[in-house]
Amino acid sequence: MSEEKKFPIKKVALICAKGSIEDVYASLVMANGAVMEGIETKLFFTFFGLDAITKKRMNKLHTSTVGNPAMRMPGGMPFPTWLGGVPGVESAVSSMMLKQMDELDMPPVDEFLEMITAGGGEIFACKLAVDMFKLKKEDLSDEVDSIITIGDFYEMCDGLQTQIIFT
Amino acid sequence: MATKEYAGKTVNVSEDGYFTDASQWSREVAADMAKEVNLELTETHYKVLEFIRDKYNTGGSLTIRSIGKSGIASIKEFYKLFPGAPLKKATLLAGIPKPASCI
Known part of the structure; x- marks a missing residue:
């Protein structure tokens, strides 16, 4: 062949x-x-x-904290959908995500x-x-x-x- | 394991030509290897290669971004120094194993 x-x-x-x-x-x-x-x-x-x-x-991009079944709390517990709708949560989760990406040398x-x-x-x-x-x-x-x-x-x-x- | 000969020295390499033992590298070896990829190494090339080796030896993460921030060459210049696939080519010539970097 x-x-x-x-x-x-x-x-x-x-x-x-x-x-x-x-x-x-x-x-x-x-x-x-x-x-x-x-x-x-x-x-x-x-x-x-x-x-x-x-x-x-x-x-200033965000990640969505509602309607995402793969979203987890720090530590691995499920992330309740109602929590994602609380004012400020989406911003906090997004900045945490960006921080973790920065640690891997992912640029803004x-x-x-x-x-x-x-x-x-x-x-x-x-x-x-x-x-x-x-x-x-x-x-x-x-x-x-x-x-x-x-x-x-x-x-x-x-x-x-x-x-x-x-x- | 395969071996190759550069500048009169025998070095151990992986299947795709990357060094498996970074200590077998020298500037002369790099210059000889560069001919295979049609490159003539300048002092700036060597500075980049030494920066990459230093990153590898100290266990730091190697990304194009880190090279751009090294002060040796901007990312644009880095692409010009090692045309085509710069990170692959530069790590090959720096005598370190194939990079596992996505950025």
Whole structure:
């Protein structure tokens, strides 16, 4: 039998459509990881994902403390849903999560975006969502290359060894 | 375990070419290895390699971010110094085992 030929990923396009800490960081880690491997990387933010590239909001992301059955108390006990709704709890849990990420050398969102572009990755914002949230280019991080349409996005995704990932 | 010869010295390497014994490394060995990946090492390259070795020897976590904060090279410069997959390439040339870093 002949050896199976491998086709390594050459280009990856990631879509981030949600704005909670874990959704945004999943996209950022995967995008940065691709850049680190020398893979051509495009990162596209849409809907609530735009928070991650909006200057005023990018470093104030939260995680949701309600409706998340995997949420645990420190120590591993289940996290009661009613507790998640108590004012201040979501902020406290979110800052605790960010602190734990910082201990693992995970950078804040603005710095993470800089790391991605420093390595040659490109960051885009979805035109439709930008219009919907009434944002302007200057409201967005300087690391954002441009505001593009979904058609532009698909054009960028050409090539046989390209993958599109929706996180 | 595989062995390879660089600059007249025999070194132990893993399947994908990473050193398994960091003490077998020297600047001459690195210079010889660099030829395999078409790199010519400058003083800045060596500074980065020594920073990486230092991190490894002291058990610190090695990330692209930590290299960017080292004061030796910015992240952008680091990507230019070791084009392609910089952290992999730099750790290979620094003579330490393959990095287990996601950032």
